[in-house]
Amino acid sequence: MELQKTILKDCFILKPNVFKDERGLFYETYNQNVFEKTTGLKVDFVQDNQSVSSKGTLRGLHFQNGEMAQAKLVRVVRGSVMDVVIDIRKNSETFGKSFSIVLDDVEHLQLFVPRGFAHGFITLSQQSIFSYKCDNYYDKASESGIIYNDATLGLDWHLPEEEFIISEKDLELPTFEEAVS
Incomplete structure (x- = not known):
């Protein structure tokens, strides 16, 4: 497994070793020992989630507050997505910055x-089939988010907005400023 840094502090890309032959391919999606050795982090993942989404489905931008905050290890099982993260840690040198990648x-x-x-x-x-491991359980009371089209973030979602499929809940999320204050 190879670790690639992003522009955001503590956020990184993992590239697994993929073995291919005439039958197809094989790779480990997660191995705790390899993860710890490669990243230097000990993360105890406690929940595994999967979503199936149609083209244009935008999910997020979500986070959980306080004790229920979650670290995630995300990947795509089928299809492709534009994945976006924003550092909302006020004491971080990359606070307010975003990073996106096609997975x-x-x-x-x-x-x-x-x-x-x-x-x-x-x-x-x-x-797409999107899979992610979390190091903390989902807690509805701790859930929050940021509206996808916040002008201060200037995110490029790689599709025209008229193709977006967004839940009512996600359309009512606060701006970045409101979410972090």
Whole structure:
């Protein structure tokens, strides 16, 4: 497994060793020993989630507050997504900065999203299967987020807005300024 840094402190890309032959391919999606050796982090993932989304589905930008904050290890099982993270840790040198990456079922890259980050993605392919491990349980009372089109963030979602499919809940999320104050 190879670790690639991003522009955001503590957020990185993991590139697994993929073994291919005439039968197809094989790779480990997660191995605690390899993860710890490669990243230097001991993260106890306690929940594994998966979503299936149609093209244009935008999920996020979500985070959990306080004790219920979550670190995530995200990947795409099928299709492709534009994955976006924003550092919302006020004491971080990269506070307010964002990073985006296309995750797909070709490169098999994974993104580690540390606690204190807002996270979301939009499906670029006809359908995506998105999988992520969390180091803390989901807690509705701690859930918050940032509206996807906040002008101060200037995010490029790689699709025209008229193609977006967004939940009512996500359309009512606060701005970045409101979310971090």
